[in-house]
Amino acid sequence: MSNVTDAAAIAIPEGRTATAKSPRAAGSGQWWRHALGVIALLWALFPIVFLVSAALNPAGSLQTSSLIPSGSSLANFRTLFGDSSRPYVDWYKNSMIIATVGSLGSVFIGACAAYAFSRMRFAGRRPGLLALLLLQMFPAMLTFPALYLTFAKVGDIVPALGLNSIWALILCYLGGAMGANVWLLKGYFDTVPKELDEAAKVDGASHARIFFTMTLRLVMPILVTVFMLSFVGLFSEFLLASIFLQDVNSQTLGVGLYSMSIGNEKNRLFGQFASGALLASLPVVLLYLGFQRFLIGGMTQGSVK
Amino acid sequence: MAAVPSSLEPVKLGSGYNTPWWAHAIKWGLLALVLAAGLFVVQKLVANGSWFGVVITAFILTCVLAVYSTRRAVPMKYLLPGLVLLVTLQIWPIVYTVATAFTNYGQGHVLSKEDATAQSIAQSVKEVEGSERYKLSIAVPEGSDVATGDLVFLLTGADGKMQVGTKDGLTELSADGVEKTDTGKITKAPGYTILNAKEANSRSADLEAFAVPVSTSAGIKAVGLSGAFQGAPTLTYDKAADTLTDTVSKEVYSPQNAYWATADGKRLPTGWKENVGSRNFSDLLTNPTIRAGFFKIFLWNVAFAALSVASTFLLGMLLALLFNDEKMKGKGLYRSLLILPYAIPGFVTALVWASMFNQEFGLVNSLTHLNIDWLGNAWAAKAAILIANLWLGFPYMFLVCTGALQSIPGDVKEAAKIDGANAFRTLRSIIMPLLLVAVGPLLIASFAFNFNNFSLIYLLTQGGPFATDNTSIGSTDLLITYAFRLAFSGASPNIGLASAVCIFIFFIVAAMSYSGFRRTKSLEEVN
16 A cells, blocks of 8 residues: 555656756666666565465464565465365366457457458448447447346246356357457458459459468468457456356356455455456466567557557 | 458369369368257257247347358358357347346346246145045156156055056056055056155256146145145235135235245245346436445545556556667566566466455465455455556566557657757656547546456455345455446345446447447547
């Protein structure tokens, strides 16, 4: 907590004079930047350090958890994987399936739509694009009462697609796939010269061949960006997942870890929770660190357009 | 979206490309798979009698066939999957949410009026005085599944007479091959599979609804798993007057607020779903208790979103300015570490901060030597949420500000220097305006996102702490957590009212996005 105020309070006056002092000789005038940078790092990292030390804490309860670990053991991880009433491995598997399949589907649907909107001219093209833009004003998340009622009914008829099914949840996430990404994707598709398409067409290639073998390869960077953005989004989604997945074996990491951290046992289970949370963070953190460039570009482009 | 043959329809000049056989195979294979899945669903729908679903599925299948099995409608080939999902899973839920907002759908109001009346009558079945008691064995016809087969009652009367009761009525059971216990309960009968206690228990819902009709008004019902009695409902429905009459107590129930109730307020437990017009909306705006809470939540919701954007932007921008020096070493390392909070999944962040804010054992109190009840005090909980959101959100602002600062051309800054502007003046008059033009739309997007930041609030405080006298409205509730609690928890879930709250949020978010789009344009004109 003290780190919050420190970073903000000190950074305000010093930050503004940053450009004033910059003309000094290289290196010598930099120490205060590093000093502030280290304070910022302390603020950014202390919860993560706490999480790691709680995960390694041999006693494993909230009372005994502290910033500096009092010891290190993998006991929490062993309890985590051995707890049959909290099937952590299933949660992990469900989360990975939902995020991977959901974002692959979302990329594919978005790319197909963007190809049509970017390369073809047809009646309803402009109104269609505008309607998609308009629909983005209504977040799909807000229709949770209707989604719940609809899938409760669908589940009575086709149980594989009812509540408690991760496939139904994936379908729900895919509902917004076309609208969410088509503008970003279309913008990128437009930058691929049309002449390439025409050359291939003259050679006798069909539209499908052009799309699958040429265009998709040329727009790969944006596909990767969209894939990662939606992977991160789906991996962390909680609202719909908590409504849909009530059976403990079908839950995602978010829903499962939440159930572990409420109730009377939360203090005792804290070590187990922390080790689970730490492992749950790994896929997204690795994605971020590995593909920083893609993500930063995507974040800015995605919102400006 | 009527598809017109596109300009991309191949004009084959060369013969360089022939569609390989496996491409065709994949296409037709997928099409067959979709058709098979569709027909499977249709068959299930027919079995269930939901003709609306049959029509929808058949329509979708026809579209799929028409689009993919012909060479026409090329754009549609690319748009159809997204379009189907969009219409069924985004537009339909919006329409359905709006429709639900005008009903009283919720706990005790799930059935139609007809079904609710039938259920009330079925629940009023009482044993007919002086009628006989039977020993009961629950069975299904031999060869059918014990979990789904039609239920059959094998009954032994007090005089030892054995009968078979189905949903069509009673028939005699011949004694050949029948085995009974000493008490008369049938344990084996040719042609029937008798359910054991566990199997029978798992069909308790079916048993509840099952009765062997013996006359127009009376039927044989099970009591427990091994007895049955002949009973008749005490309630009768008068269609003309639209009332239910209790034949024993002579009380008359009439419809009131979607329940059957007598004039002196006695009410049957099963209510029904009915159209309540705009009552949910007017409740939110005029019912004094709901209104007070609703506006309190709305104010905090706006304040939360605005303060979150302001604090994350400020910290992010200052850090971006701090590291925006070409001569500084190790910037890459700082950046990679500083984005870590943003890379941690949101639910982990919220849950970890919730533990850190624990009053007795939490890290925050132990580091600062305070003893604040962070999550139990209304204002402290608000502060806790803003602190956690600052931690979660500043890296994003740091990244976008860094990007925006790097895209500001150096010659602008140089020109300012030549004109004699000092560093502070350059920052205020040159860098800040350019920065705001670049990140303005992102700030609006971030506001809209935080406005509905369900998982942070729900995982950190569940909307609480709650006042002791009003447990439906928490002091950190956002509109969306409030709607969620209305719909799925609390004493009496009310999905109708929750939908009405969602529609309010719809309009607020739509207004914000609209102004966002407008602002994007005007900001671009500045540039």
